[in-house]
Amino acid sequence: MIHTKMLAATAMLALIAGGAQARELTFGMQDNEVSNVFKGAQAFGEKLEELSGGELTVNLFPSGTLGDFKAMVAQLQAGELDMVITGYPDMSYVIPELKLVGAPYVVDDFAHLEEIVDGPWGQEMDAKFAEQGVEMLDLWYYGTRQTTANKPIESIDDMKGLRMRTPNVPFLIAYAENVGATPAPVAFQEVYLALQTNQVDAQENPLPTIDAMKFYEVQDHVAMTNHFVASAAILMSNGTWESLSEEEQGWVREAIEAGGEVSDEMTVKAEEDLIATFEERGLTITRPDLAPFREAMQPYYDELEAEFGAGAIAEVRGE
Numbered sequence: 001m002i003h004t005k006m007l008a009a010t011a012m013l014a015l016i017a018g019g020a021q022a023r024e025l026t027f028g029m030q031d032n033e034v035s036n037v038f039k040g041a042q043a044f045g046e047k048l049e050e051l052s053g054g055e056l057t058v059n060l061f062p063s064g065t066l067g068d069f070k071a072m073v074a075q076l077q078a079g080e081l082d083m084v085i086t087g088y089p090d091m092s093y094v095i096p097e098l099k100l101v102g103a104p105y106v107v108d109d110f111a112h113l114e115e116i117v118d119g120p121w122g123q124e125m126d127a128k129f130a131e132q133g134v135e136m137l138d139l140w141y142y143g144t145r146q147t148t149a150n151k152p153i154e155s156i157d158d159m160k161g162l163r164m165r166t167p168n169v170p171f172l173i174a175y176a177e178n179v180g181a182t183p184a185p186v187a188f189q190e191v192y193l194a195l196q197t198n199q200v201d202a203q204e205n206p207l208p209t210i211d212a213m214k215f216y217e218v219q220d221h222v223a224m225t226n227h228f229v230a231s232a233a234i235l236m237s238n239g240t241w242e243s244l245s246e247e248e249q250g251w252v253r254e255a256i257e258a259g260g261e262v263s264d265e266m267t268v269k270a271e272e273d274l275i276a277t278f279e280e281r282g283l284t285i286t287r288p289d290l291a292p293f294r295e296a297m298q299p300y301y302d303e304l305e306a307e308f309g310a311g312a313i314a315e316v317r318g319e
Contacts, residue, residue, distance in 0.1 A: 083237070106301075
């Protein structure tokens with residue numbers, strides 16, 4: 001396989017250049033070079049090289065160079081790749097229980113998500129990651145998804161009848177359906193045109209994505225629905241993790257936390273700044289009462305608890 005040869009060649013060059021003691025970790029991601037998580041990964045690599053005195057370095061493979069996140073996780077499990085960044089609930093395809101933390105409004109904000117991941121339920125998930133040959137190292141903030149529309153959304157009543165573009169993700173489709181909108185499947189690259197031509201009336205994404213894709217040019221209203229807190233799980237192959245000494249593992253954890261601080265601070269600042277930027281551009285920012293939105297998700301919660309057991313949602317939330 002091409003990616004295997006690439007990684008093997010990279011490791012060999014590192015060994016020749018740095019001597020037998022040097023080791024280069026390979027780190028794959030779908031995010032591109034301008035993303036906050038990529039910049040965080042760069043900071044991780046710099047900090048790790050500093051802490052280890054050059055013993056451990058990192059080679060980044062951004063923009064899906066090694067395939068999509070499922071392909072990279074498979075490489076991780078096979079020992080062909082050392083590290084990968086992927087959405088935490090995205091791993092529900094191998095750990096079904098992660099659907100629970102992806103359900104809209106189960107997580108209040110990123111601080112709450114960190115508490116969940118550090119708490120008893122999160123520790124159970126860590127064990128399930130380990131069963132999959134994966135070490136969960138850290139969680140970084142991707143952003144909180146909000147809703148844009150061609151009319152102001154002052155309350156849940158304003159959601160009724162909206163044709164809302166959502167990705168083909170069950171919990172985001174459930175968000176649209178349960179708040180009264182009609183989910184519409186549109187490829188991400190085609191969302192701008194679909195909004196411009198009124199093929200759809202609304203869409204949902206984090207504020208930085210709304211800005212980057214210029215959706216504000218074809219939607220006048222942003223509702224702070226806060227329905228999903230997106231996160232980046234930093235994963236390492238169990239084989240790689242176990243091959244590191246206790247001291248090296250300490251360097252990796254310290255460096256990962258440093259990289260996470262860089263990424264998180266950039267994302268939080270971008271979200272704060274964009275609210276003012278959108279208002280300056282003439283967009284209407286609304287903050288509807290979210291209690292009815294949460295209550296509307298109950299049928300979806302019931303579906304999940306039928307699969308994972310009564311009280312599963314409360315257990316995730318730490319209630």
